[in-house]
Amino acid sequence: MAAGPHSIDPTTYLDELLAQASPDLMREMLQRFINQILSTQADQICGAGYATVSDNRTNVRNGYRHRDLDTRVGTVDVAVPKLRTGSFFPDWLPQRRTRAERALTTVIATCYLKGVSTRRMNDLVATLGINNLSKSQVSEMAKDLDQMVENFRTRPLDTGPYIYVSCDALTM
Numbered sequence: 001m002a003a004g005p006h007s008i009d010p011t012t013y014l015d016e017l018l019a020q021a022s023p024d025l026m027r028e029m030l031q032r033f034i035n036q037i038l039s040t041q042a043d044q045i046c047g048a049g050y051a052t053v054s055d056n057r058t059n060v061r062n063g064y065r066h067r068d069l070d071t072r073v074g075t076v077d078v079a080v081p082k083l084r085t086g087s088f089f090p091d092w093l094p095q096r097r098t099r100a101e102r103a104l105t106t107v108i109a110t111c112y113l114k115g116v117s118t119r120r121m122n123d124l125v126a127t128l129g130i131n132n133l134s135k136s137q138v139s140e141m142a143k144d145l146d147q148m149v150e151n152f153r154t155r156p157l158d159t160g161p162y163i164y165v166s167c168d169a170l171t172m
Contacts, residue, residue, distance in 0.1 A: 026073040032067070034093075035079050042081035042088055060084040069094070 039050065042061060048054035050061060064079040081088060113125070 027071070027076055030071060030073060031076045031078070034076065038078070038080055038090065038093075041090055042083070045083065045088055059086065067093075 022081070043049045046057055046059040046061065048057040060083070062082045062084045065082055067078045069076045069078045078089075080093070111120075116124075149164055
């Protein structure tokens, strides 16, 4: 069946709407979607839906753990359901230190070692969608490179002759 001149492909239309949407809308949609998936998985583990009385129930929910998830559209507040017995943390949800966070940690540590102020680093990170970076977090992230820097500074230089150029100049 050929599409008429006035028909709309729903997938294309939705893609266009999402491309034009504000980051706040995208962040809210992503947050709701992730929280709904987590809730459904917790229901499956418990053997019954949230606040539902059932003979098949094997566990009960016991509140939420809130985690910040850094995404392309900004930081999303994820509510991970807690269970009365046992624990629940889905495999697909990234742990606190993902690969992207380690890369960001390296950038922050490099800035720290070069003397960039904490406020400027906080502004830099805010442009990436990550909020509220404390001074202690910056220092902690910088510790990741301390050993590497120390190894570089104390490496032996007896591996061979080094060619170098020395310049001295005076400008008036």
